[in-house]
Each structure stands twice: as C-alpha cells, then as structure tokens.
Amino acid sequence: MKLSIERSDLLKAVSQAQSVVERRNTIPILANVLIEAEGDTVQFRATDLDIEVVDKAPAQVERAGATTVSALVLHEIVRKLPDGALVKLTEDGASGRITVEAGRSHFSLATLPREDFPVMASSEYTANFTVPAPVLRRLFDKSKFAISTEETRYYLNGVYMHVADGEEGRVLRCVATDGHRLARIDADLPPGAETMPGVIVPRKTVGELRKLLDDDDMQIAVSVSETKVRFATPDITLTSKVIDGTFPDYTRVIPTGNTRRLEVDAGDFAKAVDRVATVSSERSRAVKMALDTDRLVLSVNAPDSGAAEEELAVAYSDERLEIGFNAKYLLEIASQVDRENAVFLFNSAGDPTLMRESNDTSAVYVVMPMRV
Structure with missing residues (x-):
C-alpha cells in the first residue's frame, strides 16, 4: 500500500476513528485502525466491537492495499505535523511496518495483519430514512444530559429513539431518564421511519454521533434494525449495537x-x-x-x-x-x-x-x- 493524503483530511479521518478505540484493550488489534486504500480514496475503520466507524478521505493511491496501525499513535503523529503538509503512507508487507512521511519528518510504525481486524457483521435494517443534521442534533443534544450512568440499570444508559404519537400525529421521539429527571424531545416523522423498531442508542454512540452533526446542510441517512443502528454521511458511517433491554414506560412519569x-x-x-x-x-x-x-x-x-x-x-x-x-x-x-x-x-x-x-x-x- 502506498498513498499520499492532505494532512487536514488525514487528521479529520483519524480523529473520528481513534475516539472510538478503547484506551485499555485486552485484544491488541482493537487498538488499531484499519487503513484500506483503493482507487482515489482511503478508508479508516475503527471498532470497539460495539461501535464501528468508517471514515473515507480523498487520497492519491499509488498502490492499493490494507493494513492496521495503532490509532492513537497515528493520530498523535498527524496532529503534530504542520498544517498543509502532504503525508505519505507506505506499507511494506515484508517488514510488517508502515512509514509515515511529511516534509523532513519520518516515522516507522508496527502493524498487525488486516485479516485479524474484526469487521462488524452487516445487518438487515428494517427502516431506512433521512434526517437533516440539525433535527438529529436537537433530538440527541436536548435528551442526552438525562442518560443514566448507573450500570446496574443498563437499559437507561442510552437514548430511546422510537416512533410515538405526538399531539399532532406521529413523531420521531428521543427519551432519556435516570429516574431523577427525564427529557422527551419530538421531531417530525421522516418518510420511511414509520416501521422503525424502538431502539436504545448507547451513551458512547450518542457522543460519537454528535461529531457527525455539525454541518447544518448535511442530510444523515439513518438505518435501524432490532439490534443495530447506523448513521451515515457521504464520508462517515457510524454503526452501533443497540442496548439489549426494554426501556421503561416513561409516559407514566x-x-x-x-x-x-x-x-x-x-x-x-x-x-x-x-x-x-x-x-x-x-x-x-x-x-x-x-x-x-x-x-x-x-x-x-x-x-x-x-x-x-x-x-x-x-x-x-x-x-x-x-x-x-x-x-x-x-x-x-x-x-x-x-x-x-x-x-x-x-x-x-x-x-x-x-x-x-x-x-x-x-x-x-x-x-x-x-x-x-
């Protein structure tokens, strides 16, 4: 694998990937980001087995290929490189290392085989719909403060996203509660969401999703199944398992x-x-x-x-x-x-x-x- 990429594009992609990676891992490969280069794009994939993020960036790919490298180390290197630098990534399969070059800086990093990297199984999504970024941002920003941090009540450790009856018809609703306070936020029901199963989106996923929602003109493609939820922009796809539990009947409180x-x-x-x-x-x-x-x-x-x-x-x-x-x-x-x-x-x-x-x-x- 051999490619050149703008430092700003690389930093954006690696930042999103490394934030998903758990700092303390018993499985070494989970500390790595999977880099896949082909055509005129490079893809960065990271997972903690519950969440998977895939970020695409434009690149000049001289030799297609794939490898995995420490997400944290790569992020720190790219963060410290000067603005406007052109970064070259070259993987040498024989040595099991990848070199990162920018100007006079040169780094050689250890890699792990791409075959060991766990890719989240694709799911049959029962509902697919599109939501403007500001709408999704409002739903989660205004509800997330009430998410419970009590691990024993794991079914409250996320935001319950579901279709509900509002005052003026069906709505897309997000609810969070920790037993002391509750937030219930409604938005117009997007076409295609009517068949959506109610899912509890975990706290960490809510935090990662927030990073995709800053562009007010962006449309977010949402896919939901009983076990997974996926949020996608043209460049980034965030897939997450949902919390396996039943959210309590919040209407009673x-x-x-x-x-x-x-x-x-x-x-x-x-x-x-x-x-x-x-x-x-x-x-x-x-x-x-x-x-x-x-x-x-x-x-x-x-x-x-x-x-x-x-x-x-x-x-x-x-x-x-x-x-x-x-x-x-x-x-x-x-x-x-x-x-x-x-x-x-x-x-x-x-x-x-x-x-x-x-x-x-x-x-x-x-x-x-x-x-x-």
Whole structure:
C-alpha cells in the first residue's frame, strides 16, 4: 500500500476513528485502525466491537492495499505535523511496518495483519430514512444530559429513539431518564421511519454521533434494525449495537395534572440558580424555590458553609408554593431552553415538575423534587 493524503483530511479521518478505540484493550488489534486504500480514496475503520466507524478521505493511491496501525499513535503523529503538509503512507508487507512521511519528518510504525481486524457483521435494517443534521442534533443534544450512568440499570444508559404519537400525529421521539429527571424531545416523522423498531442508542454512540452533526446542510441517512443502528454521511458511517433491554414506560412519569404555572426568563433563572448554589454542599446541592404572586425566591441554606438568596420577577398567579430541587438538575434542564422563557408546571412540593420552552410541547422535561 502506498498513498499520499492532505494532512487536514488525514487528521479529520483519524480523529473520528481513534475516539472510538478503547484506551485499555485486552485484544491488541482493537487498538488499531484499519487503513484500506483503493482507487482515489482511503478508508479508516475503527471498532470497539460495539461501535464501528468508517471514515473515507480523498487520497492519491499509488498502490492499493490494507493494513492496521495503532490509532492513537497515528493520530498523535498527524496532529503534530504542520498544517498543509502532504503525508505519505507506505506499507511494506515484508517488514510488517508502515512509514509515515511529511516534509523532513519520518516515522516507522508496527502493524498487525488486516485479516485479524474484526469487521462488524452487516445487518438487515428494517427502516431506512433521512434526517437533516440539525433535527438529529436537537433530538440527541436536548435528551442526552438525562442518560443514566448507573450500570446496574443498563437499559437507561442510552437514548430511546422510537416512533410515538405526538399531539399532532406521529413523531420521531428521543427519551432519556435516570429516574431523577427525564427529557422527551419530538421531531417530525421522516418518510420511511414509520416501521422503525424502538431502539436504545448507547451513551458512547450518542457522543460519537454528535461529531457527525455539525454541518447544518448535511442530510444523515439513518438505518435501524432490532439490534443495530447506523448513521451515515457521504464520508462517515457510524454503526452501533443497540442496548439489549426494554426501556421503561416513561409516559407514566410525565405529569398531566400540573396546573400551577411559572414562567421565567430561562437565562436569568439559570444564572440565579448557579449563583445561589455556590454556597451549598456539593453532596446535595439543594435549591429551594419559594413562589408567590409574580415573585420567585431562590435560596440555599448550607449549615457548613453559609446561606444565599436571590429574588426574580416572574409570571406566577397561583397559590404560594415552596419546593426544592437538585441544583445540578435544574441547571441542566434550564440550559436546554433555546427560547427566552421557560415554563414550569407544578402540582405540589412532593410531585414531579414539568418544564418546557414557552408553549412548545415538542421538548418536555420532568424533574423530581427534593426535600429541603
């Protein structure tokens, strides 16, 4: 194998590949990236056996071929090469090494045989559809903060992507919860998604997918089966196993009878919560919200370190209410609001609270209260 490639193209491709690779591996080949050169493109493939990413880049291929090399080492080398460099990759099958050359820099790296590299078995996808990148980005960005990190409840360690009944017909929906807070985000149902099985997309996959979604003009091809999900752009294909488990019936925890309505400027609210939470003990981070007519008082009382209080002008006309929340959860939910105002709907101090952006019901959040 012998090829030349622009440093920027190589860095982009190798960055995506090396982020999938696990740092600590018992199987040496999994630390490597598979480089396949043919025609006028070179393909970089990396896997951790649960996720596989394939990134294509344009290259001048003098001699077609394939080999595997340490993803981390190759990434570090390319990252440190000067901008605009032309990088030459040459594999010598006899020595079992690959040389990386750019200007006066010359590296010789050990390789492992391509035959040992595990390629993820292709799946029969039951649904194939296309989603604009900004739509997919919104679905996952606004839900991922609520993914559980508790390994025992593995079925909550991802985002549940499925087709559901919205207020105005069928929608593509993403839901995440950790038992303390919940995010439910809806988007218009793309043609072809109607037959999609509901799948739980793992946390790591959600993180890798985010890197594909920065270009607002990009269309993402999505393929879903019972066991796998695939997201593809013209250059990058990300395939992942889905979490083998049943996502709980989240509709039961979304309150429908909350009538006490608070409307507040989302930015001011988030900053005020952040300020008063500064004095609270890290362990509980409890913030008390005291609501009265058009007035909200946020307070923290931490016996070890002190107390804080801040008042906000709000729209609220129901009876007086005092309710406490984990400051971190309040901040994370408030930071999801793109519009100016956030609307909180309360029932009582012990019941789950609903939050949404103004009158938009396509993004709904639920947070459990704390005793304060």
